[in-house]
Amino acid sequence: MSGQTASAVEAALRTIASPDLKAEVARFFFDGLGETEVLGVGIGKVFPVAKAHAGLPLGEIGRLLDSRFYEIRMAAAAIMDFQARARKSPNGLEALYRLYLDRHDRLDNWDLVDRAAPHVVGQYLFERPRLPLYELAESTDPWRRRTAIVATWYFIRAGQVEDTFAICAMLAGDGHVMVQKAIGSWVRTAGEKDPERLRAFLGEHGDRLSAEAIRMATEKMPPEERRIFRRKG
Template sequence: MADIDAVEFERRLREHQSDDELRKIQRYFADGTSGVFLGVRMGTVFALAKEFIDLPPAELERLLESDVHELRAGALSVMDKQARRKRTPPDRRRELYELYLRRHDRIDNWDLVDLAAPYVVGGYLADKPRDVLYELARSQDRWERRTAITATAYFIRQGEVGDTLAIAELLLDDPEDLVHKATGGWLRAAGDKDRDRLLAFLGRHAPAMPRVMLRYAVEHLEPEQREYYRALR
C-alpha cells in the first residue's frame, strides 16, 4: 500500500459513511458516548484496520486524537491486530502498550477498551509484573478501571485466573454499571477455566456483589448454583 498514514485511513473510512448506519450507531450508543460518529459499520472499520495493520504508533496516535469514534476504534483495532501478530517485534509491543496507557484519555468508552486491552495491555504484561493493573483498578477514571479487569482476559486464555479474581475483588464497590458488567463477564470466563476458584470467590463475595456483576458471573453455573448465589444477596 502506497500510503500508510492516518490521513489515508480516514479518507478510506469516510467512503463508507451511511446515514442509515449513523442512526443505528446513535441508537446503539445512546448512553452518552463521547465524540461524534461518521456512520460506518464496525465490521468495515475492522476490515480497514486489517489493511492498515502496519500503521506506525505515531499515526495511530493521530487517529486516537480524533473526535470521530470510528477513527479511534480503527486505531485500537490496528493496535490489537499488531499485538496479536506473532511476528510483531517486542519493541513494537512495548510501544503499543505505552501508547494505550499514555492516551487512555482517548480510550473513553467500553467498546474502545474492549477492543485492545486484552492483547495490547494483557498480552504485553503476560511475562512481566502486573502492578499497573492494580493501579488502574484504583483509578478515578471508570475506563481505566475497566481496562484493569479486561486486560486479564489474556491471562485467562493462558489458564491464569488469579489476577482476574484479585482485581474483581478491588472492583466490588465500583459505582459504575459498565465496570460491573466487565467484571462479572471476566469472572464468568475465569470460572470456565477454574470453577472451584470462582465458587470460592462467590462464597466470599456474592452477598456484597452488585446485582449485574453477580448475574454475569454466575451465567455458566448450573441453575441450582445460580439460584443459590443470587439468593445470598
C-alpha cells in the same frame, strides 16, 4: 507500506459511512457522545479497514486517537490489536502498550477497551510485574478500571486466574455498570478454568456485586447453584 497513514484510514471510513446509521452507531457509546461524533460506519465494518492498514506507524495511530470520531478511534484500537497479535509488529509490543496507557483518555468506551486491552496490555504484562493493572484498578476513570479487568483475559487463556479474581475483588463494589459487567463476564470466564475459585469469589463478594454482574458470573452454573448465588446478590 504505501497508504499507511491516518488520513488514508479516515478516508476509507468516510467512503463507507452512511448518515442513516449515525443514531444506531451512537448507541454503542455508553456514557453519551459528549464531544465525540460518529461518521455512521457499523463497527463491524471498521475492522476490515483497520486490518487493511495494520502496518500503520505509531505516530499515525496516535493521530487516529486524536480524532473526535468514534469509528476512527475504534480503527486505532483495532490496529493496535492487530499489531499486538502479529508475530512481527511494525511498532513493537512495548510501544503499543505505552501508547495505550498514555492515550487512555481517547480509549473512552467499553468496546475500545475490549478491542485492544487483552493483547496490547495483557500480553505485554504477561511475563512482567502486573502492578500496573492494580494501579489502573484504583483509577477514578471507569474505562481504566475496565482495562484492569479486561487485560487479564490474556492471563486466563494461559490458565492464570489469580489476577482476574484479585482485581475483580478490588472492584466488586464499583458503581459503574460497565465495570460491573466486566467483573461478571471475566470471573465467569476465569471460573471455567477454576470453578471452585469462582464459587469462593461469589460467596465472599457477591453481596457487593450488582445483580447484573452476578447474573453474568453464574450463567454457566447448574440452575440450582445459580439460584443460590443470585439470591445472595
